[in-house]
Amino acid sequence: MMENIQKVDLTKIKPYGDTLNDGMVQMSFTLPVPYGDEANEAAKQLAEKMGFDDPAVVFSKDLGVGYTYFILYGKCTHTVDYTSIEVPKVDMEFMDREEVEEYIKKYIKRDVVIVGACTGTDAHTVGIDAIMNMKGFDGNYGLERYKGINAINMGSQVPNEELIAKAIEVKADAILVSQVVTQKDVHITNLTQLVEMVEAEGIRDKIILVCGGPRIDHELAQELGYDAGFGRGSYANHVATFVVKQIVERNLI
Amino acid sequence: MESKLNLNPRLIDSARSAAKNIAEDVQNFIDKNTTVAVERTVARLMGVDGVDEIDKPLPNVLIDAIKEGGGLSRGAAFWIGNAMVNTGKTPQEIAEMVSSGEIEITKLPIADENKIMEAVYETARQTVERIKNNRAKRDEYLNTLGEGRRPYLYVIVATGNIYEDVLQAQAAAKQGADIIAVIRTTAQSLLDYVPYGPTTEGFGGTYATQENFRIMRKALDEVSVELGRYIRLCNYCSGLCMPEIAAMGALERLDVMLNDALYGILFRDINMQRTLVDQFFSRIINGFAGIIINTGEDNYLTTADAYEEAHTVLASQFINEQFALKAGIPEEQMGLGHAFEMNPMLENGFLYELAQAQMAREIFPKAPLKYMPPTKYMTGNIFRGHLQDAMFNFISIWTHQGIQLLGMPTEAIHTPHLHDRMLSIENAQYIFNNARDIGNDIEFKKDGIIQKRAQEVLAKAEELLKEIEREGIFSTIEKGKFGGVKRSFTGGKGLEGVVEKDEKYFNPFIDLMLGGAR
Numbered sequence: 001m002m003e004n005i006q007k008v009d010l011t012k013i014k015p016y017g018d019t020l021n022d023g024m025v026q027m028s029f030t031l032p033v034p035y036g037d038e039a040n041e042a043a044k045q046l047a048e049k050m051g052f053d054d055p056a057v058v059f060s061k062d063l064g065v066g067y068t069y070f071i072l073y074g075k076c077t078h079t080v081d082y083t084s085i086e087v088p089k090v091d092m093e094f095m096d097r098e099e100v101e102e103y104i105k106k107y108i109k110r111d112v113v114i115v116g117a118c119t120g121t122d123a124h125t126v127g128i129d130a131i132m133n134m135k136g137f138d139g140n141y142g143l144e145r146y147k148g149i150n151a152i153n154m155g156s157q158v159p160n161e162e163l164i165a166k167a168i169e170v171k172a173d174a175i176l177v178s179q180v181v182t183q184k185d186v187h188i189t190n191l192t193q194l195v196e197m198v199e200a201e202g203i204r205d206k207i208i209l210v211c212g213g214p215r216i217d218h219e220l221a222q223e224l225g226y227d228a229g230f231g232r233g234s235y236a237n238h239v240a241t242f243v244v245k246q247i248v249e250r251n252l253i
Numbered sequence: 254m255e256s257k258l259n260l261n262p263r264l265i266d267s268a269r270s271a272a273k274n275i276a277e278d279v280q281n282f283i284d285k286n287t288t289v290a291v292e293r294t295v296a297r298l299m300g301v302d303g304v305d306e307i308d309k310p311l312p313n314v315l316i317d318a319i320k321e322g323g324g325l326s327r328g329a330a331f332w333i334g335n336a337m338v339n340t341g342k343t344p345q346e347i348a349e350m351v352s353s354g355e356i357e358i359t360k361l362p363i364a365d366e367n368k369i370m371e372a373v374y375e376t377a378r379q380t381v382e383r384i385k386n387n388r389a390k391r392d393e394y395l396n397t398l399g400e401g402r403r404p405y406l407y408v409i410v411a412t413g414n415i416y417e418d419v420l421q422a423q424a425a426a427k428q429g430a431d432i433i434a435v436i437r438t439t440a441q442s443l444l445d446y447v448p449y450g451p452t453t454e455g456f457g458g459t460y461a462t463q464e465n466f467r468i469m470r471k472a473l474d475e476v477s478v479e480l481g482r483y484i485r486l487c488n489y490c491s492g493l494c495m496p497e498i499a500a501m502g503a504l505e506r507l508d509v510m511l512n513d514a515l516y517g518i519l520f521r522d523i524n525m526q527r528t529l530v531d532q533f534f535s536r537i538i539n540g541f542a543g544i545i546i547n548t549g550e551d552n553y554l555t556t557a558d559a560y561e562e563a564h565t566v567l568a569s570q571f572i573n574e575q576f577a578l579k580a581g582i583p584e585e586q587m588g589l590g591h592a593f594e595m596n597p598m599l600e601n602g603f604l605y606e607l608a609q610a611q612m613a614r615e616i617f618p619k620a621p622l623k624y625m626p627p628t629k630y631m632t633g634n635i636f637r638g639h640l641q642d643a644m645f646n647f648i649s650i651w652t653h654q655g656i657q658l659l660g661m662p663t664e665a666i667h668t669p670h671l672h673d674r675m676l677s678i679e680n681a682q683y684i685f686n687n688a689r690d691i692g693n694d695i696e697f698k699k700d701g702i703i704q705k706r707a708q709e710v711l712a713k714a715e716e717l718l719k720e721i722e723r724e725g726i727f728s729t730i731e732k733g734k735f736g737g738v739k740r741s742f743t744g745g746k747g748l749e750g751v752v753e754k755d756e757k758y759f760n761p762f763i764d765l766m767l768g769g770a771r
Contacts, residue, residue: 065427069672121439126555134737184456
């Protein structure tokens with residue numbers, strides 16, 4: 001019976017529920033209308049406009065202020081061509097901690113200085129702590145633990161001015177900026193300002209600029225003028241690999 | 254309550270007594286000093302409010318003028334009282350005159366001391382009366398409308414716009430929330446003033462202003478009456494304006510305040526001298542106003558490991574308890590904090606979390622413990638996140654926690670959407686109802702994993718507290734013993750606002766709120 005199973009056409013892919021190309025998508029959202037049959041119909045029509053065939057409201061609930069919550073399924077009518085996709089990313093083999101330490105010893109032959117902070121009004125240090133603090137995150141030690149790396153974590157709500165001043169003071173090889181709060185795109189403003197200030201100081205080509213956070217990816221980082229961006233699932237060894245390789249590649253030894 | 258964990262009562266007593274000595278040691282320091290925030294609070298409580306033409310709050314204008322005139326060590330109450338006797342005006346009118354340059358408050362002739370005291374206390378008593386009435390009003394609502402069962406369901410709103418917050422808060426109340434916290438905009442803890450009036454812009458939260466407090470309290474009163482259940486309002490009494498926020502909350506009948514003795518030092522890099530003096534007055538006000546304080550031990554676990562550093566949470570709870578007692582906060586208003594933050598991949602992690610929560614319950618039997626949800630290991634997988642929150646809810650009902658800060662499946666993605674809150678409330682209500690009396694029916698195996706874990710954490714906490722007792726809290730913090738964060742005695746923000754009191758200093762509100770008028 002195997003021959004009856006369709007083959008995936010990578011130039012036209014769509015979601016998979018339990019049969020190839022059934023297009024099944026689960027979604028949920030709220031509409032600012034009171035709970036009832038009309039609300040369900042509105043949700044269904046909206047899903048049709050989003051490009052779903054046979055949308056079905058499988059659950060709806062009154063949210064109590066004249067708003068209604070829905071869970072729907074629908075069959076997606078669109079496809080994308082997977083073969084033509086290109087995603088810019090930090091494209092390298094990541095070394096582990098020992099390899100990074102070895103690499104520094106062998107090629108850089110001095111301590112690498114990395115300054116990090118949550119800048120602007122951001123008070124969420126979870127990200128920068130996961131990368132920099134001794135303890136690290138989820139079994140991956142942070143940069144403080146690395147032999148050959150002097151990691152300085154300035155903490156939260158650090159103004160861009162102070163971060164740059166510190167970087168200059170300690171002759172940092174790299175600046176790490178963490179941005180967790182992204183409401184109203186405050187992170188974009190903040191990250192852009194830092195790049196502009198680094199350029200104004202005339203140190204842009206001497207320093208490696210890296211940003212990170214749950215809503216940051218490499219493409220966004222590059223657009224904003226950073227050397228790299230690290231998103232969800234990044235650990236200290238990823239950042240460390242990138243920084244030490246950049247030092248060598250850009251001849252910042 | 255009989256101990257299910259077979260905890261050694263002598264160890265508990267020893268830990269508590271060490272914490273008491275730690276707090277007493279710091280209290281000696283606190284009693285010698287005041288801060289610009291404390292004095293602005295005195296001004297506010299005497300009726301000074303509003304802003305000048307460049308939006309600088311008049312309490313700041315007034316206290317800055319007294320500080321520049323070299324009079325702050327005497328206390329704002331003295332100068333305001335003296336100006337009242339000299340001019341016959343109200344504190345508000347005096348602040349306006351200072352603002353316009355009509356008078357130099359520290360250059361007025363010094364009036365008769367008895368007259369000054371009389372003027373100050375008459376004004377102060379009116380405010381104290383207003384706060385008492387707020388307390389009575391809350392009690393009346395609680396007696397006539399009633400309240401949700403414990404653990405109270407606590408959710409946050411954080412739109413940045415107070416009017417949008419109102420909509421979300423009312424929706425959450427209708428879905429079953431008992432406490433609504435309006436998250437503050439991220440920068441506010443480091444502002445050395447409190448913004449004025451209703452606000453509609455903020456990042457990751459909404460400015461705490463007295464007008465915003467009033468708008469939200471009014472909206473929640475309406476929905477409380479509609480639902481027949483009193484809905485509590487919570488805000489953040491932390492940062493550089495700790496006591497001012499407490500005063501505003503007391504005046505507008507807030508019910509719950511985040512109010513930790515050490516949080517600002519560790520996590521906002523506020524100078525330790527400043528925060529310790531500020532927290533004392535803020536807690537006196539919160540205690541007097543009947544406000545439940547929530548302490549911030551959960552935050553340690555966002556920087557330190559929840560399994561390895563569990564004893565620092567317990568040690569901090571002991572210290573927070575003693576600081577709170579010093580400020581006259583009864584145990585029933587101590588929402589001591591802790592959190593469900595162990596790595597979900599840890600084998601038997603649920604048992605360790607259960608041990609920790611039960612231990613806190615047994616050691617602080619009267620406190621409405623504030624239990625914080627998983628945040629550190631929330632991944633964006635909203636489906637697993639919903640399960641983690643369920644495990645957290647299960648422990649809460651099992652161990653009789655007081656305040657359940659509901660976890661959101663979308664934690665680590667965005668501030669909660671309207672329906673995220675509904676899903677979380679539904680999760681908690683289902684589990685609380687379905688397992689309501691599990692804690693009364695199930696006991697733990699003698700010397701099993703749970704008992705042993707709790708005993709070990711208690712022993713380590715006792716050891717740490719004795720070490721801090723020997724060393725003093727300032728030096729302990731300098732060494733990074735809490736949350737792995739190091740802060741220096743003279744570092745951080747706000748030190749310039751600390752002033753040593755002179756022997757004639759007085760603050761009528763400490764007397765009226767902590768003294769016999771209770």
